[in-house]
Structure formats: C-alpha cells, structure tokens
Amino acid sequence: MGFCLGVRRAVGTLEDAVNFDDSEVYTLGPIIHNPQVVSDFESRGVKTVESPDDVPSDCRVIIRAHGIPLQLKEELKLRGSRIMDGTCPKVIASQKTVRKYASLGYHTVIVGDPDHGEIRGLAGYADHPIVISSPEEAEKLTLSGPVMVIGQTTIKQDEYDKVCRVLEQKCEQLKIVESICSATSKRQEALVDLCKRVDACLIIGGRDSANTQRLYMTARETGIPCWHIQDASEIPGKIGDFEVIGLSAGASTPDSVILAVERRLQSM
Ligand code: SF4
Structure with missing residues (x-):
C-alpha cells in the first residue's frame, strides 16, 4: 500500500518544481487524486487549474501522473509555459501505444472511466476514439476494420477481459493491449x-x-x-x-x- 512508482515520480517532479526557483507553479488538474497531498502543495503556492487558458505564460506547469492530451501539451508549449512532465511511465507507454496503432489505421477502443484524467489524456492520442466502461457498452458497438483495445491502467483485469471477449466476437481484426498496471x-x-x-x-x-x-x-x-x-x-x-x-x-x-x-x- 501507499505511493506507487508513478505517484512517487509525479510528486517528486512537483517537489523539484517548487524548490527550483521563484517561478509560479501550476498543475493541470490535481497532481494526484489525494486531497492531503494537493492541499499541502497549495499551501506552498502551487495552483491547480483545469485549463491551459488559466495558466499565465512563463510559469512552470507540471503534468500530473495521469497525463494530459497531446493537444493540451502543444497548447502549453505555444503559450511559453515551462513544462515538467510528471506523467507515469506506464501511462506514457499506453499513450505511445494508442498513437502507434492510430497511425497504423486502427480504430481505438479505450476501456475505463470516461471522466478520469488518464482516459481523457489517452483519448487525445487517437482520432475519434471510442471510450466504453462495460461489456454491455461493448455489445452496442458497430465496428469495422482493424480495432485496437486498451484499458485504463487501474481497471480490474476481469472487467477488461469481459469487454475484450465481447469485442472479439465483433471484430475481424482485434489487437488487445495489456496495459493494466x-x-x-x-x-x-x-x-x-x-x-x-x-x-x-x-x-x-x-x-x-x-x-x-x-x-x-x-x-x-x-x-x-x-x-x-x-x-x-x-x-x-x-x-x-x-x-x-x-x-x-x-x-x-x-x-x-x-x-x-x-x-x-x-x-x-
Ligand atoms: S499506472 Fe497508475 S497505479 Fe500504476 S504506477 Fe502509474 S500512476 Fe501508479
């Protein structure tokens, strides 16, 4: 129990940013999903915002453990933000996989909570991805051509397996990615x-x-x-x-x- 590798890394990245110099430090969304950690950093001046529009240029922006969509990262760079990336390496691996298969022409199906930061971030690495959270939702899909399915890193294995079994029946060419942490x-x-x-x-x-x-x-x-x-x-x-x-x-x-x-x- 306690901090995993990705959380430890994200919190360490934010700690480095706070101690680096006098620049203002922002996080896009909470650095991790823990209120004590977030409020401790806020008491030290870190600001949590939801949109790049709320980040002034020339400040430090820390990307949280769950990552953010590629487009948001590009927007921050264009605005002159100094980005320090605290995305978990396992989430980065999922993002790269989604991007790779999207570029090969696969349709992307992501299994997880559509409102979770990791899933919103992951969805930003594919064109028109489909996000589902249950086998029942998988049953309703109409899919053609090659399909790649990937799960939220924190989903339960048996939930993911059930969705994959449904998709296997519906797709002629299905690539199942094992991404659970x-x-x-x-x-x-x-x-x-x-x-x-x-x-x-x-x-x-x-x-x-x-x-x-x-x-x-x-x-x-x-x-x-x-x-x-x-x-x-x-x-x-x-x-x-x-x-x-x-x-x-x-x-x-x-x-x-x-x-x-x-x-x-x-x-x-
Ligand atoms: S994927 Fe999530 S649970 Fe796993 S190490 Fe990364 S942040 Fe932690």
Missing part, C-alpha cells in the same frame, strides 16, 4: 488474501482515486465489513466491534496518512 493488480490480489484473515477492513485513500475505489469494491466483494476512508478522522466508530482489522491504501495515499490511521486504531 501491476501496482494495481498486485494490490488487489494482496487485499483479497488479507480479507480472508481479518474481521473487517479499512481502505484509505482519496474519494476520487480510481484505484482506491477499486480496492474498496474488491474488499466489499469478499463479503467482510469494510469502509473507504480518506484519513484517520473518518475511522467509523463501529470498527471497535471487530478484533482484527485489515488496512489497505490506494496508490496515491501518503505514508503519513496510513500511519496516522494505524496509530489511531491502535489507540482505540
């Missing part, structure tokens, strides 16, 4: 194992963090009582009814937040 899948496997050995479980992480939400869903599916909390202040009083408590945390949850939850539980 092992930091996500290993955590889910470890959590299932943990849930067999505890009476209840707490999943710690930002409310908007996709991988934290999926960990919570995974814990719920095991059938034991579980809660998704953002920090120690949200520990439910009912947790005192259970003897052995399991803890897991999303890839964007700082160690300090996890430790504070652990300490509070021990004091209870």
